[in-house]
Amino acid sequence: MDVTRENFGKALAKFAQAVAECDFVALDMEMTGLYETREHQPSRLDTREQRYQKLKRSVEAFGVIQVGICLFTWTTKDGIGFYEAQPFNFNVFPASSVGGVSVDEHFGCKISAFEFLAKNAFDFNKWVYQGIPFLRGDTAERIRSERTLLLTSRQRSMTPDDRHSDFAVQFEAALAEFIASKDTILRYDTTNTYQRKLIYDIVRIHDTLGTRSRVGCIEIFKGSRKTMQRHIGHKVQQFSACVDEARGFTAVIERLSAAQKPVVGHNMLLDVLHAYSKFVAQLPPTFAEFERAVAGFLPALIDTKFIIESTPDIKARYGTSNLDEIAPLLERDCAGPIRFHPHFHRNVSHNMHEAGFDAYMTGATFVRLLNLGSGGLDRAPELVLYRYLNKLYASTAEGISLNL
Amino acid sequence: MDVTRENFGKALAKFAQAVAECDFVALDMEMTGLYETREHQPSRLDTREQRYQKLKRSVEAFGVIQVGICLFTWTTKDGIGFYEAQPFNFNVFPASSVGGVSVDEHFGCKISAFEFLAKNAFDFNKWVYQGIPFLRGDTAERIRSERTLLLTSRQRSMTPDDRHSDFAVQFEAALAEFIASKDTILRYDTTNTYQRKLIYDIVRIHDTLGTRSRVGCIEIFKGSRKTMQRHIGHKVQQFSACVDEARGFTAVIERLSAAQKPVVGHNMLLDVLHAYSKFVAQLPPTFAEFERAVAGFLPALIDTKFIIESTPDIKARYGTSNLDEIAPLLERDCAGPIRFHPHFHRNVSHNMHEAGFDAYMTGATFVRLLNLGSGGLDRAPELVLYRYLNKLYASTAEGISLNL
Incomplete structure (x- = not known):
């Protein structure tokens, strides 16, 4: 299911229900770049801490443009059991x-990353024009509480600058006249944002006056204290609704985190770092702190690249741990008990490197690895989970995984 | 004329001829962002040097995505004189x-800048899929000389790393056997880039052996010293042709610079900085050095925003120096002797904030300002040039322009 700004509400409702019911989740993201410069590229000589610091810097430099989440649910129909796949491709x-x-912030774009996306038929217009907005929780809470304070405070916080001191004096005179009069509304013309802020700041100390923003002017009106409290309460609510709307896609990641399901990825360390950094909070300064943070965010991670790289029989048999290469080989050897959910079949793109399809391929690869039987893998998922849980592929001087 | 990768060759030929014949040029660019953070935003309290440092940083952080250049040529038809406009909109x-x-490099994108572009119907797919490539002169010369040195050198420069020492030994043995044999060609299989580099490095010390890159292998062949010199000369030429192709749009800026025509912009300081930084060389560390560099690059700059801001009568009459706002007012007051060149009329977009159209509007605004007659402006272009030449609008603690 391809999700944009237009069908996001419906998709979120569907996702929220399905993620609560599913058995595991597969995750994949498309980004605007991987590594800032050669110095930030992973090296086998890195310590784990060095690797974390390199990736943290890269993750903070680049943006996420597509998030693929595929939900897999064990289903039985006519006596046959299979994983039913529901792939979502979120454009953000x-x-x-x-x-x-x-x-407003800025994110880096790597020329080669854009070329890679173009080679895979990525639609840049859909991304910018129809992408679902998102806003990280901590930023949302900060602006929500700042605005609430601003709306409810009865203290002045501005001293007019030199260019606006005359404007302030004239407005205060007009306001005093308005208060003394029997008029109920004063419309005061403004020509810039600074003037508007100044008017709000001057009016706020009066608890029986309210303001309404109009084009080219501000409307000041009289009312009881109670009316004004209701009026301010309404403004706080309105702003809060705007914040919720801007949070947009962040709600998907919150549902995913709350569901506490196993999350499968392929070479997923960067995906997990981006998911945390873009949708939860700033990445912690050290790897040890990141480990603790992830335990609360996505407590059960499984990396199919780590499964392959740490299982000599599989590595030898297929000679690659690259998803593009190994996924079709595994599919040939083991179709796997996987079907698309009937509502999703129609909408599935089969473009490799579209995040939704890559997430599906990752989950399917995981199921097929479990079902290999031969090749050194245990069949029982519990054992697999125990052995591979929270080991994310990362070839460093200290081994081939970062253990979270 | 909208120019992409597809019609660039034809457009460059047309541009090269027209720029040599025109009377003045108008320039406008679209970028992926303006200022990195609030700290980098211009302030009236900046010194000129501080302003240069702020803008330099911003210019180096963001990318150029469209360059509009409109050529204006004084033409007489049926006894009537007018400026004939040829607007080019280059997507890069x-x-x-x-x-x-x-x-490969990365450039920053400001979220609000992308939203601004989207509001003005910008086609992001055209930008990435069809944008004309460009490569700055100094980078082009660096890689050209590095590659020439690599191709012509007979010195080895690599010591195989631990993982490839066996490969190197085996290849050297195979090469010795090949040299001793009557075979004329040796095809040696490779599985990664490092192996390929190693083979080139080992073969280079032999002046009667040549190499050809093939898929999955490298072909080594025998020949006389003369044949090998020709072979290497051919490779140097081939690479040089690739560099020229990648330089792409840079050729337009070189023609523009070589033509030494007056270049008009509106609030053009950022445009000039971007033009220099993206297509000529790295921006110099100080404003004084930048002044000297620009004198050689574009020696006659005229900023219509500076004309308006420094002419009280015009400022008072129109109340704005914003191009979007003043251009239609000036057009109402003075149609101006301006016509589109017959070949360009059909192709002119009338989208404000498409760089080609904005360049046309800037040039037309310049002509109309010259023709105002009343309003304190001299009619004679020579006087105008003298008074406004190389004063770029920038409101600082040291005045409203940076003088170049």
């Missing part, structure tokens, strides 16, 4: 402002 | 590799 583009408050 | 996307050599 960050929010730049929320209810007039700027949360 | 940087090269990431040249003949197998990576020149």
Whole structure:
């Protein structure tokens, strides 16, 4: 299911229900770049801490543009058991402002990454024009509480600058006249944002006056204390609704985290770092702190690249741990008990490197690895989970995985 | 004329001829962002040097995606004189590799800048899929001389790493056997780039052996010293042709610079900095050095925003120096003796914020400012040039322009 801004509400409802019912989840992301410079590229000589620091820097430099999440649910029909797959391909583009408050940031784009996406028929217009907005939880809470404070405070916080001191004096005079009069509404013309902020700041100390933003002017009106409290309460709610809308895709990751299902990826360390950094909070300064943070975020991670790289029989048999290469070979050897959910069959793209399809291929590869039987792998998922749990592929001087 | 990778060759030929004949040029660019953070935003309190440092940093952080150049040529038809406008809208996307050599870089994208482009119907797919490549002169010369040195050198430069020492030994044995034999060609299988580099490095010390790159193997062949010199000369030429192709759009800026025509922009400081930084060389460390560099690059710059801001009558009459706002007002007051060149009329987009159209509007605004007559402006272009030449609008603590 390809998800954009337009069908996001419906998709979120479907996802929320399905993720609670599924057995495991596969995750894949498309990004605007991998490593800033050669110095930031992983090296086999890195310590784990060095690797974390390199990847942290890269993750903070680049953006996420597509998140593929495929839900797999064990299903029995006519006496036959299989995993039913529900792939979601979420197109995401960050929010730049929320209810007039700027949360504008910039992200890096690697030329070669854009060329790679272009080779795989990526639609850049869909990304920018129709991408689902997102806003990280900590940023959302910060601007929510700042705005609430601003709306409810009765303290002035601005001293007019030199260019606006006359404007402030004139407005205060007009306001005093309005208060003394029997008029119920004062419309005061403004020509820039600074003037508007100044008016809000001057009016806020009056608990029986309210303001409404209009094009080219601000409307000041009279009312009881109670009316004004209701009016402010309504403004707080309105802004809060804007924040929720801007959070957008972040809700998907919250549902995923809350479901606490095993999450499978292929060479998934960068995906997990991006998921945390873009949708949860700033990455912690050290690897030890990141380990603790991930335990609360996605407690059961399984990396199919690590399974392959750490199982000599499989590595020898297929000679590669690259998903593009091994996925079709595994599919040939073992179709695997996997079917698309009837509602998803129609909408499945089969473009490799579309995040939704790559997530599906990753989950299917996981199921096929479990079903290999021969090749040194145990069949029982519990054993597999125990052996491979939270070991993410990363070839360093200290081994081939980062253990979370 | 909208120019992409497909019609670039034809457009360059047309541009080269027209720029030599025109009277002045108008320039405008679209970028992926303006200022990195709030700290990098211009402030009226900046010194000129501080402003240069801020803008330099921003220019180096963001990319150029469209370059609009409109050529204006004084023409007389049926006894009537007018400026004939030829607007070119160049879509550009940087090269990431040249003949197998990576020149991959990353550029920042501001979320709000992408939203601004989207609001103005910008086609992101055209940008990435069809953008004309470009590669700065200094980078091009660096990789050209590095590759020439590599191709012509008879010195070994690599010591095989631990994982490839066996491979090197085996290849040297096979090579010795090949040299001693009557065989004329040796095909040696390779599985990675490092092995291929190693083979080139080992073969280079033999002046009667040559190499050809093949899929999955390298072909080594025998020949006279003369044959090998010709062979290497051919490879140097081939690589040089790749570099020229990757330089792409840079040729347009070179023709523009060589033509030494007056170049008009609106609030053009960022455009000039980007033009220099993306297509000529790295920006110099100080403003004084940049001044000297620009004198050689584009010696006659005229900023319509500076004309308006420094002419009280015009500023008072129109109340704005914003191009979007003042251009239609000036057009109402003075149609101006401006016509599109017959070959360009059909292809003109009228999308504000498409670089080609903005360049046309900037040039037309310049002509209309010259023709205002009243309003304090001299009519004679020579006087205008003298008064406004090389003063680029920039409101700082030291005045409203940077003088180049």
